[in-house]
Structure formats: structure tokens, C-alpha cells
Amino acid sequence: MFGRSYYCGEITENQIGEVVILKGWVQRRRDLGGLIFIDLRDRSGIVQVVFSPESSKEALEIADKVRNEYVLDIKGKVVKRDESTVNENIATGKIEVQAQELTIINEAKTPPFVIEDQTEVSEDIRLKYRYMDLRRPVMFETFKMRHNVTKSIRQYLDEEGFIDVETPILTKSTPEGARDYLVPSRVHEGEFYALPQSPQLFKQLLMVSGFDRYYQIARCFRDEDLRADRQPEFTQVDIETSFMSQEDIMNMAEKMLKRVMKEVKGLDIQDSFPRMSYNEAMARFGSDKPDTRFAMELVDVSEVVKDSGFKVFASAVATGGQVKLINAKQASEKYSRKDIDGLTEFVARYGAKGLAWFKVEADGLKGPISKFFNEEEQAQITHAAEATEGDLLLFVADQKSVVADALGALRLKLGKELGLIDESLFNFLWVTDWPLLEYDENERRYHAAHHPFTMPVREDLDLFEEEPGKVRAQAYDIVLNGYELGGGSLRIFERDIQEKMFKALGFTGEEAKEQFGFLLEAFEYGTPPHGGIALGLDRMVMLLAGRSNLRDTIAFPKTASASCLLTDAPGEVSFDQLRELSLSLHVKKFD
């Protein structure tokens, strides 16, 4: 009795009459009037096995000892179920297996939770027993989807001539956003590797090498605190090409994503993904990654209210700020004054000093501040907000960035609370025309918004001297349902533009050389125009699988709690290991 004939979930009416050998785990066992029913589970699903007096006596005796999660080897005959016992909830519900022989391959302790999709158990316990948690069908399905996503991506990129090149995990530290993990080398005393935050420099070097089309499903690292939506190691679909325009790269990535949606979700997206400039996204949605599954856009009423009697609004506009509103359609009855106080506290987290509001009634706008607005102003607000009776209008007046942040976040919150989001939608959106440089108020200088090799829009090159903040980047983000799925840019490959860029960033030639010397040297030996894109795989899988937690897409995630998983938290090291590491450090004469 060896050699599985089918996975449990694969047995259908086609196998009726066949003697099959199955291997799997006991989902549950029931005794019913002299019969023993075992639901046998493997990664494909569940099948019902019946032990009756027709089974061997030995098999019946063994079946009696079986408990949940025992591993079994079963031989039996597939038969049609009585009409009355058909189970429409499972794929194998029309048949059952009449057991002939049974072997217990391995026993199991009582599991800490039942292996089912719906579980009430805390995530801590699930992570402590991750190997049990991963037995839940929904978890296996998520990892199977992850497999299918990468398979689909790899096949598409292969067909398009991209080649998969592995770049190093042990590399040198280069200044990027987050903190690098450092790895002391015990062979080379006093020296350290860094783990890459992305393969950025390597993929650019591969373009210098003429590889032309590179991709990698690459592990990346950042030494940051754990958050619900962050892991210190994460995976990105990393792509770089030569001789392609921004348009070419966006089209290529869009075709790839459409193929994934088709092959993994069965969704045939015909239309081009919508595109929106960064400025438009901020203006309309208060976000650089708008969730376009619902409207409730931000409406600018600065012009309407700038001369109103409501000083808060008037002075916001007078000092260079804005007044914007969102219209929560038909939400007037749903939010009490107390609820609105709650919303005010919510926007305060984003820096808003207050939240003004009107309820739209048959005879006009009502609320504590309505007295400050004359009839015409009220009519203009009503018109601008496309307001009708029963709507709730919510206003923030502040500097542009505060208005965007506060109303952008409030919009998402209300969208969820009011059930405006169709969870079945997958709304992709390109956000383009990003600023190249960001001004740092504290350091009083510009930083690269993306990285110092991002190509500016050519027609903006003249702005470098006078208004560097207005130079746009040839950069693009792809957004899905309000999440940044990924982004990319064309890269600078010409020395004179690179020099303008470094100058704008306040780098001396020496500093640039020190930080990026290796790449700059490579650029002198015939660099092609190049650019690329990187997509967050973990997040993509999370969204496609309809999971709300990034950790559900990672087999062995890190958690903030201690020592409940191999990967859960960094472990302690032995005295010998520590001594060696310490020697490494002391070589550098560090006290």
C-alpha cells in the first residue's frame, strides 16, 4: 500500500468504482451507528472516507484510534454517496471512499487550533504554530497564488526577452533611504557587507553591460522596525531595460500586470490603465496613491470662501493655503455631532487644526458655521460639492499638504465606513510626472525624491537653476486600489545632466564620487539610455489574494513578539561567535 493515486480533493464522480490510495491528514472523525467517518485532508481539499463492517477488521480498529491531524495512508473504493448525504460545500461531496485498508503513518498531538479557513485564534498563536497555520486551506491557496503570480510574470518577461539575473545579497553599503543591515565578515576581519535595499546599482550596471533586458524576483532588506505592512525582508519584481522610453516601459509593465490578472484572477482587463499626474492625484484625492474604486473627491472651494465671514477659511486662503471639502453623500443622518467630533480628532492626526462641516438640508446648509456664509456663498459651495439633501460636507482649511493629507485620509476612512468600496474591483492607476526633487525644510536643501539617478523631464531641464522644485522626473508609480504597487523611472545616462542633478542636490564632485564612484566610472564606458520598474510582490499577492495582512503572504514572517518562530526575532549568538564578531570590531579601534 504505497504510491498515492490522487490528491484527496481531486476525486470526483469520474473515479467511482476505482480503488484508490490516499495520503493525508485527519480533518475530523465521527462515529455514527457503527460507522466511522474520516474527513481526510491534503493540500487539494477534503474527501470523506467511511469505515464500515465491510472494511477489514484491522482497519476498523485502527480507525477507532485515529485523532485529528494524524497522518494516514488509506486504500479504498470510490462510491457514489446517497442523495441525502451529498455535500454541496465540497468538491468531492458527491462521492465517498469505502475504506479497505488503513495505516497510521504518524500520530499528532491535539492541535492548538482547528485547521479551517475561519479561525478565531490570535495571530500570535497562529505564528507560533506556523506549520499548523499553513495547513489552513486559505493559506495554501495564498501561496499557490503567489507561485502563480511569479510564474505568470516570469513567463511574460521570458517571452519579451528579459533574462533573469541574480545580483548579490552580500554587497557594499550605498546610501539609500532606510538603514542597511550590516554583516561583519569573519574571514576579512574588520570589514562588513551590507544587505541590499534593492538591486538598483547592479541592474544599472547590467544595462551598462548591454544585457538590455533584465529582471529578477529579488529579495531586499531594510533594518527597520516591524509594522503590520512592513517586513525587514521583502521581495520585489525588479525590471530594467535599455533603449526604451517611459511609454514603452509603462506599456510593458501594464501588459505584464494584465497578464497576471488574467492568469491568476481570470480578469480580462481590456482598457488601458488610467493615468494621472502626481499633482492631479494630490488635488483630487489628497494622495499620491489614490484608491479610485470610489469617488468622494476633494473639492477646492478656496475661491468661493476666501472672502467669507468665516475667518478660519479666509485666513487660510490669505496665507497661501487652501480650503477643500469632501462630500459624504447621504451621510448626514449617519454621523452625529459626536461622530463628527471623532472625525475631527482623526484629521488632527494628519495635522489639521479643525474639521468644519455642513449638513445639507432641504432649505440649505446647516451647521455651527453656516451663519458665516451668505446665500450666494452657500449656493456656490452646494454647486461645487454637487450636494443634495442628506449629504454631509466636511472641510479642512490649511496649508496645501495638510489639506491633502487630512482629507485624503478622511476620504478613505469614510469610504470604508459608508461601504462605498466595491471589494471586487481591481483599480490600477499610473501616477506620473513626479517632482524630481523635494525640499527639506530642516536641512534647507533639496533631496532626490526617488534617487539621484532619476532622469528629469527634458523640457524641464532649464528649471534646474531657478526653480529646481518644479523639475519633473521621468518617473511613474503603479497604484492598485490605493496601494503603491511599485514604481520606476528612466535613469540619467548623460554626464551633463548628472552634473546638474548633483549640483541641485548640493553634492560636490568629490562627494558624488565617494558615494557613487563605481557607477559613475562605469557610465564613462558607453552607457545606453535605460530605465525600469520595481513592483512589491508581497503586496501584490496580498491584494490579489484579498488578504489584509502582509504576513499572510510570507511563509515564515518576522514578528515583533519573541522566539515563537525560527524567524520571529533574531536569535542570540554563542559566546564564540560573539567573540569573533567583537574582534572584527576591535580591529577598527572602535571604543
Added chain:
Amino acid sequence: MFGRSYYCGEITENQIGEVVILKGWVQRRRDLGGLIFIDLRDRSGIVQVVFSPESSKEALEIADKVRNEYVLDIKGKVVKRDESTVNENIATGKIEVQAQELTIINEAKTPPFVIEDQTEVSEDIRLKYRYMDLRRPVMFETFKMRHNVTKSIRQYLDEEGFIDVETPILTKSTPEGARDYLVPSRVHEGEFYALPQSPQLFKQLLMVSGFDRYYQIARCFRDEDLRADRQPEFTQVDIETSFMSQEDIMNMAEKMLKRVMKEVKGLDIQDSFPRMSYNEAMARFGSDKPDTRFAMELVDVSEVVKDSGFKVFASAVATGGQVKLINAKQASEKYSRKDIDGLTEFVARYGAKGLAWFKVEADGLKGPISKFFNEEEQAQITHAAEATEGDLLLFVADQKSVVADALGALRLKLGKELGLIDESLFNFLWVTDWPLLEYDENERRYHAAHHPFTMPVREDLDLFEEEPGKVRAQAYDIVLNGYELGGGSLRIFERDIQEKMFKALGFTGEEAKEQFGFLLEAFEYGTPPHGGIALGLDRMVMLLAGRSNLRDTIAFPKTASASCLLTDAPGEVSFDQLRELSLSLHVKKFD
């Protein structure tokens, strides 16, 4: 003028008459009687572009400025070459492109070496300018082959129901063979991650989770000195399955490798891979990874010479050792006495105290020791060695392991020197029936030959008490042309066998728990029988691509020399980074 129409190497007679746009690098430029010829190169190959008075005047002027490795954008018409100028050496040799327009996209300094397959330049220089080195066609072809190898493996495994699961890079230290890289966490002070030497524990946990068929093309790490055939980070094709026998797993892996050979090398291997036990491999080839592309097997003549007058032989046998020979067919004339002295020095490196020899002549065996052997003994040696006139017989007499090491190495050396190896062959070989335990003479105890979870052969279980060294493992290595390509085993999943194993290794229950507690705990919740295999991808690509250096299969390898590449050696860290690391260490009160 944008948008490439073809890669350079793709243009054939089919494109004659077509106007094409090409992008690429200047391989070389020649001026010939008012014409300028540019060989334009991209990753696909080279095409000849001609600038003549028919090109635009501007294009001719620009073409005059062009130097090697400049990046060009060329528009031109494909025409048939004159019969007299056809170049049969390149795929595009029957056509050329009559240039109409030319743009220099980027200039290049004079390259440090010419971009050609054959290069005289040192590997150090090649690595320093790796981005140039990777432009050599043979390098791109190697990475394209690497891509094709993994593509073929992924497709096969996907069809067989394996799913690709990523396991962590930042994990806990577990005692395995080599030294772990340790990664201090700056977020969790005083704690460390380790980089995995293999995903072994994780893949076994995935089997506990019922994932049934897992694979990963996984990066692994060991903190060791660099050698020509070792890299501190390397890639393995990592596979684990449940409910499969050793035979099933070997067949599955064999099918996979045959598919790779077919799809990547065009070789259709029909026969099953030969199999050989570890003992047989050691006896016949003096190696656990025999190169079976040539014979020259080891011949045991212990019985023949044990009573001979040659004391060295007789006493080797008397003290439990062996006398073995290899027959270098028709090599008698090729090796002078001085050459043989060289071979004696060579075997000394493997511990052999001497190298006895005969030259086979028409009238018998000749050499310094022939006088010690009577006629019958000489006849028996000749018979055993299948010796004929002109052969050279080389003997080592010593303990079994020294004889194997010394003659095994000598066999490979002579095989190469005598040109016995057909380099076009790909000889796969399974080596099975490995010992489970190895006796450590120094520590006077047994170690796990593979790892402590390797399943013993069931019929050997009774040997555990009396002769643990004779217990065989359900383990298998796959060998290709004398290289260990990979290996695997079934794993222990039953508690009683695991306890026997730990006892044989001299572990107390506490020690076992301390080292492998997490996995042992998981094993109590319903563990299926499981096993797997891991294959070294870097080495596989090296052998398939016919490269002699592992570094040629890795885009950015580590090298022993300093700072010539981003990954060349670990870099120094900044004072701030060092301070943080140091704080981490001091938390542990280490002085």
C-alpha cells in the same frame, strides 16, 4: 529616430530592402577607400553598417568621430553583400546595413580590453571592469544559459505540482557544517540574525504544513574563505516532497535534469542515469563523485601481493590496508622516471607514502621493484590490470582511505594529461547507499554524515547498537562529470528512529531539544514522510556552459582582491554604523 526594429544579430537576408533602426555598441570601425565600416554589437550579435557618400553628409561626419564602445542609434537599409565580402563567421554575414542616419547616444573612454570571447587580459582586470567583461558575447551567453536552465527547471517543477515558496534569508543560527554569517539587528539590540546555509529546516516545516511539493531557487550563504570553486553566497535548486520514496525522488530529479539537458543543450538522454553505491564508487574510482567519462579504474591487487617479497605491499595488507593500482594504458613511454617522481610528489599530497610502478614490456613487468615479485605474481598483476605492452602501472599501498584519495586524484590527473576525457560528454551518475554516520577519530564519536535528520535504510536499523558505522542512509548524490551536482535524502519523521539517531550521535535529549527544538516540536503534530534534493545551480551552469571558473556563472562574484567591484570585498562602515553595532554587542556584556 527611435524604437529599435531588430537586435543587430537578428538581421538576415529576410530583411533585405527593409529600413531598420538599430541600437548598439561599436565593436570596431574601419575606414576603407572613402567608406566607413562600423561593426555594431548588441547582446544578440554583430552587424556591419556601411557609411558611404550615399549616407547623409552629417551621418558620415559623425561616423568619423565614432570610437570603440560608443553607443549608437543608426537608421539604414539592409542590403545583400557582394559575394566577395560575405563573412561566414557571423550570422549576419550575408548582409550589411547602408547607413542613412546616425546619432551618438553616448561616448566611451577607450576600453581596458577588447570586447571579444577570447581575451588575454587577467581575471583581475576583467572583474575590475565587470560591466565591460559582461559585454563579451560568451559571458552573455552563459547568463542566458543560466536563465534557460532555471526556466526549464521551473517549468518542469510547476508541471509536477511543485510550488515555489520563498523562505527567509534573515533567520536563526542552527548548527550546520560551515560558519554562519551573522547579522546584528539594530532594531533589536544585542540580537542577531543568521544567513541560511540552506533552507533545510524551512522546507521540512513546509512538509509538516502539508505543502506536499516545494521548490525554491534559493540563495545560501557560508562565511568561508574564497576559493576558485567556492563563493560565500551561492544558489541551490532546493526541492522537498512528501509521501515519495527515494526511488520516486530520484526519478523525479532525473526527469528534471534530462529536461534541462534537452532544452538547454539539445541532448536527448534516453537511458536512465547509471547508479553506483558509495562503496563501489570508492572502490572503483577512489572517489565519491567519480568522473565516468573515462575508465582507468582502481584495481585491487591486495590478495595477489600480500605474500610477495615487497615488504611495503605485504605489510600494508597485513596491517589492514590495501594495495591498488591504476593502469595508464600506453603511457609507459610518456612518463620518464623524473615524471614519475613528480607523480610521487603529487600522491604524497593525499597522504600516500610512495608510488610504486611497473612499465609493461614484451617480456614482463619492469621497474625498480619488479625483482620482488615472482613470475606468477607478475602474471596475476598483469592479468588483474588487463595490462598489455606499453602500459604504465601505478600502485599505492596504504590504509583504504589513503589509497582511494591518492589513486582517485592520480586517476583524474592522468586522465587529463593523457587526453582520455571526451569533453563533449555529460556523464550523470547517482551515488547511493551512503554511510549515515562518520566516525571522528579525534573526538572519538560519530557525526551525521549528512545531517541528523537523514533517514537510515530500514533494514539497517538493527545495526545502530553494534555497528553504527555500517548503517546506510537513504541518501543519494547526483554527480556530473566528476562534480557533485547535488544530493538529497529521505528525512526521519518518526520519533523512535530520531531517538536512535540522536543516541548514536551522543546527544542527550536536552541537547537535541536545544539545537533542533523547533523542528522536533513541529514533528509532534502530524509529520508526513518526506525527503528532497538540492542541486548547485552555479556549478550546473558552469558545467553546461563549459566554463572552468565558477565566477563566470555569477554576474557580480566576490573576489579575494580588494575593492575592484561593488561586491568584491566587504566594505568599510561608517563611524555611526560601527557605533550602533558596537552598542549591540555591548548590550551582551561582552568584553
